[in-house]
Amino acid sequence: MSDLMPRLIATDLDGTIVRTDGSVSARTVAALARVERAGRMLVLVTGRPPRWMRDIATVVGHRGIAICANGAVVHDLHTESTVRARVIEPEVLATVVERLRAAVPEFRFAVEHESEFVCESDYDLGRWDAEAIGGRRVDDEGLLDGPGTKLLAYHRSGDPDRLAERAEKAVGHLVTVTHSSGRGLLEMSAQGVTKASALAEFCAEHGIAASEVVAFGDMPNDLPMLTWAGTSYAVANAHPHVLRAVTGRTGANDDDGVAEVIERLFP
Numbered sequence: 001m002s003d004l005m006p007r008l009i010a011t012d013l014d015g016t017i018v019r020t021d022g023s024v025s026a027r028t029v030a031a032l033a034r035v036e037r038a039g040r041m042l043v044l045v046t047g048r049p050p051r052w053m054r055d056i057a058t059v060v061g062h063r064g065i066a067i068c069a070n071g072a073v074v075h076d077l078h079t080e081s082t083v084r085a086r087v088i089e090p091e092v093l094a095t096v097v098e099r100l101r102a103a104v105p106e107f108r109f110a111v112e113h114e115s116e117f118v119c120e121s122d123y124d125l126g127r128w129d130a131e132a133i134g135g136r137r138v139d140d141e142g143l144l145d146g147p148g149t150k151l152l153a154y155h156r157s158g159d160p161d162r163l164a165e166r167a168e169k170a171v172g173h174l175v176t177v178t179h180s181s182g183r184g185l186l187e188m189s190a191q192g193v194t195k196a197s198a199l200a201e202f203c204a205e206h207g208i209a210a211s212e213v214v215a216f217g218d219m220p221n222d223l224p225m226l227t228w229a230g231t232s233y234a235v236a237n238a239h240p241h242v243l244r245a246v247t248g249r250t251g252a253n254d255d256d257g258v259a260e261v262i263e264r265l266f267p
Helices: 026-037 054-059 090-103 127-131 160-171 195-205 220-228 240-245 257-265
Strands: 008-011 041-045 065-068 073-076 081-085 108-112 117-120 135-138 150-154 175-178 185-190 213-217 231-235 248-250
Touching: 008 026, 008 257, 026 041, 026 257, 041 195, 065 195, 090 108, 090 150, 090 160, 160 175, 160 185, 175 220, 195 213, 195 220, 213 220, 213 257, 220 231, 220 240, 231 240, 231 257, 248 257
Parallel strands: 008 041, 008 213, 041 065, 117 135, 213 231, 231 248
Antiparallel strands: 065 073, 073 081, 108 117, 108 150, 150 185, 175 185
């Protein structure tokens, strides 16, 4: 085993190793398998909630650990069980929703819990939730009656970068604001919770330094992780902010860009 091999590979899913059609290529699956065969660690770091991880766990052969909901949940793919969760408390959720409604009245809200999803009656479901919502449409009281791993704010026609700037000014001292898609959907975790915070905590528990980590991503919610890791790659289809922040670039998600790098690192 080469000492030049990174001790941990951390990769985002959607837009990074997951293709536009929702698949993960056989080449990428084989590349991910190389990491654990080499005795190194594989961590999938995603904005997805754990309830969206079963198909991915099956595809990758239940390898590795998943950091879900932008760092709020650590999920063991071998056992499909939650290791720990960092939640937004109900009173904080209520304050954030109130302030965002005042700042951007067009916002509609949803809350991810550890095991379910609730949303307002006029919240516009995306493709994933429309196909497998696994949750409930609720009134304001039902939306805020328990802690959440992630608060979602959706604007039907807004630009996500501009919406994130407005939300940061309104509630950035209460929650961590980010986004991971081209539509007007903001994602909020508990204050200080990011992909980087969860990955750093996980690495510290295993005696792994940031310099020993190679990370891959494509969207603004990946930026904390990419700037924390010793080596970082953006796929060619990444957001401009991500392309400017990384130490390296690779091919697009549809061209197996992550697999290309892993194959070089783990020959």
